[in-house]
Amino acid sequence: MASQEIETLAAALARLPGLGPRSARRAVLWLVKQRETALVELLSALETVRDRLVECPVCFNVDTVSPCGICADPRRDPRAICVVEDVADLWALDRARLFAGTYHVLGGRLSALDGVRPEDLAIGPLLGRVAAGGIDEVVLAMNATLEGQTTAHYLAERLEQYPVRITQLAHGLPVGGELDYLDEGTLAQALRARRPLA
Numbered sequence: 535m536a537s538q539e540i541e542t543l544a545a546a547l548a549r550l551p552g553l554g555p556r557s558a559r560r561a562v563l564w565l566v567k568q569r570e571t572a573l574v575e576l577l578s579a580l581e582t583v584r585d586r587l588v589e590c591p592v593c594f595n596v597d598t599v600s601p602c603g604i605c606a607d608p609r610r611d612p613r614a615i616c617v618v619e620d621v622a623d624l625w626a627l628d629r630a631r632l633f634a635g636t637y638h639v640l641g642g643r644l645s646a647l648d649g650v651r652p653e654d655l656a657i658g659p660l661l662g663r664v665a666a667g668g669i670d671e672v673v674l675a676m677n678a679t680l681e682g683q684t685t686a687h688y689l690a691e692r693l694e695q696y697p698v699r700i701t702q703l704a705h706g707l708p709v710g711g712e713l714d715y716l717d718e719g720t721l722a723q724a725l726r727a728r729r730p731l732a
Contacts, residue, residue: 540566592663594639594656596621604628604637611635613670617660617689619643619677622714627675630718632725635671638663643676643685652688660689664696673728674702677712690731701728 540562548558565573583598590602597603604610604624614635618624624637640655664672674689676682690700704727713721 593624593637594621594641594659595624595637609634613668614673615660615663615669615671616673616675618675618713619682619685623675623677623712626713626716627721627725630721630725632722633673635673640685643679643681644688645681655685657689657692661692664693664698669696669698671699671701673725674700674731675713676702678703678708679710679712686731700731702731703728 543565544555544558544562546558547553547561548555550558553561565576586598587596588598588600589596590600590605592601592605595602595604599606611634614633615638616624616627616633616635617638617640618627619640619642621639624639627633628637638656638660640657640660642650642655644650644652644655660672663669672689672693674686676686686702690702693700703724708716716724
């Protein structure tokens with residue numbers, strides 16, 4: 535029987551996505567065995583992120599600098615914005631290194647069942663970025679779920695008043711799929727085959 539502190543650590547790890555109670559206990563045992571190296575590094579990394587983590591005021595990505603590294607990168611094309619539901623989607627797309635523009639994280643998707651309304655998402659700041667000018671294309675990279683597509687259509691309607699090209703990812707994405715779980719080849723094809731919305 536482990537001490538209460540070790541059980542508390544295992545319970546905390548079990549709340550992470552992809553880890554259940556058994557996997558969390560194995561991770562704790564490994565960390566205990568590696569406490570002089572891996573545990574010290576993990577603690578240091580967690581403290582650093584806890585102390586420095588900020589939300590980008592431009593795109594709503596999370597980073598340890600403000601604005602985030604993507605928004606501050608002068609090699610990025612500021613005329614193109616790729617709109618995603620959450621930070622995991624941004625990271626998945628950016629890992630593929632196929633989109634050279636900037637991003638905008640909505641912070642979720644519209645869902646009547648869950649009570650998520652347009653004012654609950656970062657839609658106002660997106661419209662503000664587009665209204666400020668200098669944007670040629672907005673890529674709507676919503677997940678291929680009913681809520682994701684509803685969000686994309688809502689955004690397309692709101693963006694119609696601006697002189698921008700509105701595109702969305704190709705429908706080669708699996709229905710019900712989420713960007714964070716797709717391989718880079720599928721993401722690459724979806725970005726290459728994007729098309730105008732409406």
